[in-house]
Amino acid sequence: MSQHRLSDFVADFSNLLDQTGDEAVILREGGALLADLVAVDDWLPEAQSRSDPTRYQQYLLHRDPAGRFSVVSFVWGPGQATPVHDHTVWGLVGVLRGAELSQSYERRGDALAAAGQVHRLETGQVEAVSPTIGDIHRVANAFEDRVSISIHVYGADIGTVRRSTYGADGRPKPLVSGYADVPPPLLFDRASALAYGAAE
Numbered sequence: 001m002s003q004h005r006l007s008d009f010v011a012d013f014s015n016l017l018d019q020t021g022d023e024a025v026i027l028r029e030g031g032a033l034l035a036d037l038v039a040v041d042d043w044l045p046e047a048q049s050r051s052d053p054t055r056y057q058q059y060l061l062h063r064d065p066a067g068r069f070s071v072v073s074f075v076w077g078p079g080q081a082t083p084v085h086d087h088t089v090w091g092l093v094g095v096l097r098g099a100e101l102s103q104s105y106e107r108r109g110d111a112l113a114a115a116g117q118v119h120r121l122e123t124g125q126v127e128a129v130s131p132t133i134g135d136i137h138r139v140a141n142a143f144e145d146r147v148s149i150s151i152h153v154y155g156a157d158i159g160t161v162r163r164s165t166y167g168a169d170g171r172p173k174p175l176v177s178g179y180a181d182v183p184p185p186l187l188f189d190r191a192s193a194l195a196y197g198a199a200e
Contacts, residue, residue: 038124038150055077056076087154088135090154091152101141
């Protein structure tokens with residue numbers, strides 16, 4: 001198991017953000033970095049690859065000290081899925097193990113409607129989301145009999161971002177996702193501090 005793949009990825013992604021704030025460049029070049037990371041499955045710690053029988057798990061792998069990005073592992077038990085949700089920031093998703101199904105949604109008047117066909121993301125593949133290119137979707141494990149794992153990179157500390165899930169009527173419901181492995185009080189205190197502009 002390579003102990004350095006994740007740290008090398010974080011360093012390379014940090015360097016990319018030092019060089020540019022252009023979202024299109026970040027998604028293109030950052031997507032290539034993520035594709036390299038998920039091309040080899042020998043680095044994710046066991047503690048951040050555990051599934052749970054009740055719901056998918058979101059584990060924090062790295063939080064940029066300046067808050068510019070975060071890296072998380074999503075661990076999907078058999079048949080598990082998210083609600084329809086948004087992100088409000090750019091994101092990259094790369095499948096490390098198994099496969100995912102993603103259904104995009106778009107606003108039509110006051111309602112939400114599925115946009116296009118369900119997309120299957122296989123091991124090693126990467127896709128992007130953001131408010132500028134499409135930010136609302138529902139994701140599910142493609143398998144009913146085994147775990148899938150994806151690695152996500154977001155343009156913020158995603159566990160503290162105030163965003164939304166959506167019901168069948170298209171109405172938003174507030175969401176702060178947190179992480180499966182970070183204590184909620186600390187996490188939400190930080191989210192409140194960020195929301196009100198307090199110094200960290």
